[in-house]
Amino acid sequence: xxxxxxxxxxxxxxxxxxxxxxxxxxxxxxxxxxxxxxxxxxxxxxxxxxxxxxxxxxxxxxxxxxxxxxxxxxxxxxxxxxxxxxxxxxxxxxxxxxxxxxxxxxxxxxxxxxxxxxxxxxxxxxxxxxxxxxxxxxxxxxxxxxxxxxxxxxxxxxxxxxxxxxxxxxxxxxxxxxxxxxxxxxxxxxxxxxxxxxxxxxxxxxxxxxxxxxxxxxxxxxxxxxxxxxxxxxxxxxxxxxxxxxxxxxxxxxxxxxxxxxxxxxxxxxxxxxxxxxxxxxxxxxxxxxxxxxxxxxxxxxxxxxxxxxxxxxxxxxxxxxxxxxxxxxxxxxxxxxxxxxxxxxxxxxxxxxxxxxxxxxxxxxxxxxxxxxxxxxxxxxxxxxxxxxxxxxxxxxxxxxxxxxxxxxxxxxxxxxxxxxxxxxxxxxxxxxxxxxxxxxxxxxxxxxxxxxxxxxxxxxxxxxxxxxxxxxxxxxxxxxxxxxxxxxxxxxxxxxxxxxxxxxxxxxxxxxxxxxxxxxxxxxxxxxxxxxxxxxxxxxxxxxxxxxxxxxxxxxxxxxxxxxxxxxxxxxxxx
Amino acid sequence: xxxxxxxxxxxxxxxxxxxxxxxxxxxxxxxxxxxxxxxxxxxxxxxxxxxxxxxxxxxxxxxxxxxxxxxxxxxxxxxxxxxxxxxxxxxxxxxxxxxxxxxxxxxxxxxxxxxxxxxxxxxxxxxxxxxxxxxxxxxxxxxxxxxxxxxxxxxxxxxxxxxxxxxxxxxxxxx
Numbered sequence: 001x002x003x004x005x006x007x008x009x010x011x012x013x014x015x016x017x018x019x020x021x022x023x024x025x026x027x028x029x030x031x032x033x034x035x036x037x038x039x040x041x042x043x044x045x046x047x048x049x050x051x052x053x054x055x056x057x058x059x060x061x062x063x064x065x066x067x068x069x070x071x072x073x074x075x076x077x078x079x080x081x082x083x084x085x086x087x088x089x090x091x092x093x094x095x096x097x098x099x100x101x102x103x104x105x106x107x108x109x110x111x112x113x114x115x116x117x118x119x120x121x122x123x124x125x126x127x128x129x130x131x132x133x134x135x136x137x138x139x140x141x142x143x144x145x146x147x148x149x150x151x152x153x154x155x156x157x158x159x160x161x162x163x164x165x166x167x168x169x170x171x172x173x174x175x176x177x178x179x180x181x182x183x184x185x186x187x188x189x190x191x192x193x194x195x196x197x198x199x200x201x202x203x204x205x206x207x208x209x210x211x212x213x214x215x216x217x218x219x220x221x222x223x224x225x226x227x228x229x230x231x232x233x234x235x236x237x238x239x240x241x242x243x244x245x246x247x248x249x250x251x252x253x254x255x256x257x258x259x260x261x262x263x264x265x266x267x268x269x270x271x272x273x274x275x276x277x278x279x280x281x282x283x284x285x286x287x288x289x290x291x292x293x294x295x296x297x298x299x300x301x302x303x304x305x306x307x308x309x310x311x312x313x314x315x316x317x318x319x320x321x322x323x324x325x326x327x328x329x330x331x332x333x334x335x336x337x338x339x340x341x342x343x344x345x346x347x348x349x350x351x352x353x354x355x356x357x358x359x360x361x362x363x364x365x366x367x368x369x370x371x372x373x374x375x376x377x378x379x380x381x382x383x384x385x386x387x388x389x390x391x392x393x394x395x396x397x398x399x400x401x402x403x404x405x406x407x408x409x410x411x412x413x414x415x416x417x418x419x420x421x422x423x424x425x426x427x428x429x430x431x432x433x434x435x436x437x438x439x440x441x442x443x444x445x446x447x448x449x450x451x452x453x454x455x456x457x458x459x460x461x462x463x464x465x466x467x468x469x470x471x472x473x474x475x476x477x478x479x480x481x482x483x484x485x486x487x488x489x490x491x492x493x494x495x496x497x498x499x500x501x502x503x504x505x506x507x508x509x510x511x512x513x514x515x516x517x518x519x520x521x522x523x524x525x526x527x528x529x530x531x532x533x534x535x536x537x538x539x540x541x542x543x544x545x546x547x548x549x550x551x552x553x554x555x556x557x558x559x560x561x562x563x564x565x566x567x568x569x570x571x572x573x574x575x576x577x
Numbered sequence: 578x579x580x581x582x583x584x585x586x587x588x589x590x591x592x593x594x595x596x597x598x599x600x601x602x603x604x605x606x607x608x609x610x611x612x613x614x615x616x617x618x619x620x621x622x623x624x625x626x627x628x629x630x631x632x633x634x635x636x637x638x639x640x641x642x643x644x645x646x647x648x649x650x651x652x653x654x655x656x657x658x659x660x661x662x663x664x665x666x667x668x669x670x671x672x673x674x675x676x677x678x679x680x681x682x683x684x685x686x687x688x689x690x691x692x693x694x695x696x697x698x699x700x701x702x703x704x705x706x707x708x709x710x711x712x713x714x715x716x717x718x719x720x721x722x723x724x725x726x727x728x729x730x731x732x733x734x735x736x737x738x739x740x741x742x743x744x745x746x747x748x749x750x751x752x
Contacts, residue, residue, distance in 0.1 A: 119596065120599070123600060123603050127648075127650075128650040148650060306644035306647070307644035307645045307648060310637050
């Protein structure tokens with residue numbers, strides 16, 4: 001039934017119709033009409049401490065649920081504070097809808113108070129954006145925004161609404177008809193010839209390898225991939241964002257590839273005669289030098305976004321379309337040869353890797369980040385939803401927290417955004433309240449968005465925050481160690497007392513500096529009612545191994561020296577204060 | 578340089594909305610594609626604009642440009658007319674020094690190129706010329722010794738020719 005409503009009321013009604021239950025935001029002048037109408041909506045609003053936090057929360061919500069997360073901010077600085085979060089969501093194909101207030105339409109272009117051309121600013125970092133200046137356009141635009149954000153290859157959409165459009169009134173009734181966008185996005189269908197071509201390549205392969213990316217999870221193809229691997233016995237290498245798309249515990253899951261991938265995974269890629277790339281985009285952190293990437297391999301790419309095909313690495317066949325559909329069509333045509341010799345070859349590649357693995361090293365009284373994460377994996381039985389920040393701890397989390405299910409590792413891959421973890425975890429926890437959520441974060445990244453601890457406290461959210469505290473910007477320090485002659489410019493950090501910081505928020509704070517203490521603090525944190533912060537005082541100058549120096553062939557890996565840990569024992573321990 | 582590197586002409590139909598040209602231009606800037614020429618105008622359909630973009634690219638980049646253009650929500654259709662029979666035109670206004678003693682000579686040159694004189698003043702005249710880029714370049718070269726006082730070009734606009742079935746057959750495989 002038609003009723004008279006303001007633009008602000010229409011906005012909330014439209015969001016409710018999209019199934020939104022929670023939004024993350026921060027009020028301000030140009031969005032005040034929307035906030036006034038919030039009080040009459042069923043939607044819960046999480047008040048953040050900085051709009052960047054709201055953006056990462058919407059992103060974390062999107063990644064955890066597969067549905068668009070929503071963040072709201074005012075014009076000008078409110079909108080520009082979203083920018084890092086929007087770019088983060090864009091690079092990792094995360095569905096989000098950002099709503100910003102804009103100055104009244106009659107003053108647009110006059111440099112009015114808190115006016116920023118946010119559609120202009122976010123043009124290259126959104127899947128699409130809208131400027132709405134008319135009340136009657138709000139509902140349809142919100143519908144389109146969700147359609148675009150969640151459809152195809154997901155991504156962030158921004159809707160900028162002028163204050164007069166929020167305040168204006170019009171006759172309104174929710175229109176349930178499907179969204180029609182006149183733009184003619186070609187829906188490529190995979191031809192039988194292309195399928196046969198791909199199958200022929202796979203069926204004659206002696207050393208085939210699957211490269212599984214985030215597209216496997218996004219298209220809901222995890223079950224299909226598991227069946228495909230079971231049938232073909234092709235080993236699987238994972239991208240960072242692909243983790244969880246194929247069970248880590250499966251014997252044919254080799255682990256993560258790329259800059260900090262396991263040596264045998266990168267060597268397997270370089271030795272493969274066929275690569276089947278599934279929903280991944282040959283990022284430079286995966287490929288290294290593209291000219292030297294698996295030169296002998298015939299390459300097949302299953303990808304929904306045609307602009308990702310032949311962007312970095314040339315492929316022989318591309319099956320463009322939804323990954324699940326392509327894989328379903330391809331599977332019946334594939335029957336691989338006996339791959340036992342190839343499996344044996346990969347087994348041999350592992351060589352002494354297990355010996356070099358930091359997990360094998362005895363407890364020397366030091367606390368190593370890899371031990372913390374490996375123990376955390378054991379103690380939570382691999383079931384936690386892990387949200388990481390960016391840096392060394394992120395790579396250790398990828399290496400040592402092994403996920404069997406999709407959407408259980410949330411991490412900023414493409415943009416590598418420090419400060420992502422805590423707010424993204426809040427979004428993930430809101431999306432999936434029954435999950436045990438662990439934030440794994442460095443001392444540097446934590447301090448970028450630590451103010452969101454207040455949001456956790458205000459919302460009564462239960463997160464477990466593991467600060468991997470080495471008193472350094474560890475990954476930058478590692479690059480300085482390897483490539484800048486150990487000149488540690490601007491990487492040592494003097495940190496606040498994180499235990500007291502937690503306490504100041506009315507939250508539980510704990511500290512550990514020995515491996516023997518991990519089990520107890522993890523148990524205490526899990527049992528605690530609210531968010532708990534654990535300050536893990538880890539070895540200061542530890543290094544993520546292996547490492548491919550940037551721009552190199554992925555075989556050129558710096559390995560952990562077998563004797564390195566013993567040598568490190570001689571160094572000063574983590575400073576206790 | 579890639580062997581397939583050459584000038585490509587894309588005809589892009591977009592929804593006529595504020596900012597749409599910005600989106601297209603931003604894409605070229607962001608992906609570090611170099612635009613040689615860009616022309617925008619209305620089409621026969623209300624609400625639909627026509628953008629002609631000329632750029633140098635090899636086959637791989639040309640395909641990526643097309644794919645990236647299609648990702649823009651306001652883009653309705655993309656046609657790479659480099660590979661199909663098409664008409665491409667550029668329009669130029671050229672102001673040439675032409676005092677009374679050389680005016681006849683200048684006008685004669687213009688006539689050879691079928692350029693129209695659209696303005697005459699005591700010391701100069703303005704030619705209007707429509708044609709391929711090559712034709713306009715040649716006229717500019719011939720006029721240069723007289724003294725070119727101003728040059729404004731529209732950039733190329735392009736349109737694929739309507740094909741009869743026989744022509745389609747003839748060009749099968751070209752795309």
